[in-house]
Amino acid sequence: MKLFIGLMLAVLASACNNGDQLSDAYGNFEAVDYTISSENSGKIMALHLKEGDVFQKTSLVGYIDTTQLYLKKEQLKAQRKSIAAGIQNIISRIDVYKEQLVLLQKDKQRIDKMFADKAVSIKEVDDINGNIQVVEKQIKSVQTENAKVLGSIESLDKQVESINDLIEKSKIMVPKAATVLEKYKEPFEMVNTGTPLFKLADLRSLDLRVYISGDQLPSVRIGQKVKVIIDKNAEENESLEGTIIWISSQSEFTPKIIQTKQERVKLVYALKVRVVNDGRLKIGMPGEIRF
Template sequence: MNQSMNNTMKNIAGILTTALLVAACNGDKNLYDASGTFEAVETIVSAEATGTIRTLLLEEGQLLHAGQSVGSIDSVQLYLKKKQLQAQILAVLSKRPDIGSQVASLREQLKQAEREQQRITRLLKADAATQKQLDDANAQIAIIQKQIEGIQSSLSITSSSLNEETSPLQVQIEQLNDQLHKCRIINPIEGTVLTKYTEANEMATTGKPLYKIADIATITLRAYVTGDQFASIKLNQKVHVLVDTDKDNYKTYEGTIEWISDKAEFTPKTIQTKDERANLVYAVKIRVKNDGFLKIGMYGEVKL
């Protein structure tokens, strides 16, 4: 009788253990509603000039700030070309006439003529000079003034012409300044260096990739939901994102749905959804704040 009871108790224990295992398995299946992989906006920074890379101060995994100078490309020839153009401009401008010195003598003549006019005016009032003498003095002043105006106009035209002659050279200098600026390698965005494609002392050409960077402080999980789930989600909805830390444990993050596709697509082969029989799913992007543990390409699960 005791042996029978023992066997019965063992059978019951076995059934309970099996039930618990099944329940645990079912619990695991219901642990998440969608899954996918983490991604980020990746930017490939390329060279904007051709020449030898003099410095490239970055390494993979390094955090860079927007606007940070990380290297330079040889710019000696561009700098020498700029100096040559600046010398040409100085040579052209040296031909400009000195208007002040060239009309100085005429201005002295004008002062003398004006003093003579004043003297004759006083004499005329005292009946010691004639009206003709005053008219001649006035005419002499007018002649000298016309001469000054004529020379000033002529010399101004010459100066303007020489200034205009330097305009194309100034434009070329501005172009060289732009090219010199592009010889500096400036990091465009805040982010972490993912891949370094080249090293210092290698040759760079315009458009050659130098390194790849992405801002992974906030990372995006691209997951897929079924048609039934699609109707119950909305933009800016808070969800839980689960990431495995080892075989039996996981970390939970709070995420925000920032994009929902309006077109259905066939389930990707690498993605499993809660309803494995679903043929069509909708892609969603979930923004997650990264604590440094999350990485591009890592697998994640979503609990809606």
């Protein structure tokens, strides 16, 4: 009897050391990766990164040739300067017409008074009113001309803004803390807008995607802390803490890579467990969880 109990304890200890009998779900680690693409067309003049590089913050890593954009911008600035020089002449003409209008209005007041005293004829009244109307039309005409010039300047300003935007988009940026997973282009290669340049992912934490059965579903919730088990070596495991961040709302058949053929026909639910990565975790690495 004692021998039997001893054998049972040895089997249980072996199962506990193996860890497989205690795990509630199995899966692989994954990361949210994204591709940085060119936002402008041209030749890559610099691209200072390689696969495996780790960036801790937003960083400028290269740029696309902007020579033609710069020359176009300078041309537009010269056109604007030339057009703007004519505005002062237009303003001076308007000032002259306005001074003429003030004098004519004074004359009108005097002629209207004289007409009331029957000292002038109706023709003189009509003449002064006609002169005032002519000057007012001249002012409006010059103001219209000025508006066209201002419109041309505004159009040039918008074109310069557009070029500045393209120059800014010619910079190649790592937008936030991330690790370079893949690099697709090298300096001096030609690219078009939308050409993929490199792939990034934030590996400071990884998600372990696992699958649980329907009867396990009521026991899990978003934000729940779970124990994550990874391989230390061929015989030992290591444990980390993880947090459930997502639970699928739909069931699916167990992925082929997870279980035996008999298990694959079962319906399961996917969930993701986020784990802080101290460098031990890698994309695609297998893992287990225990509730």
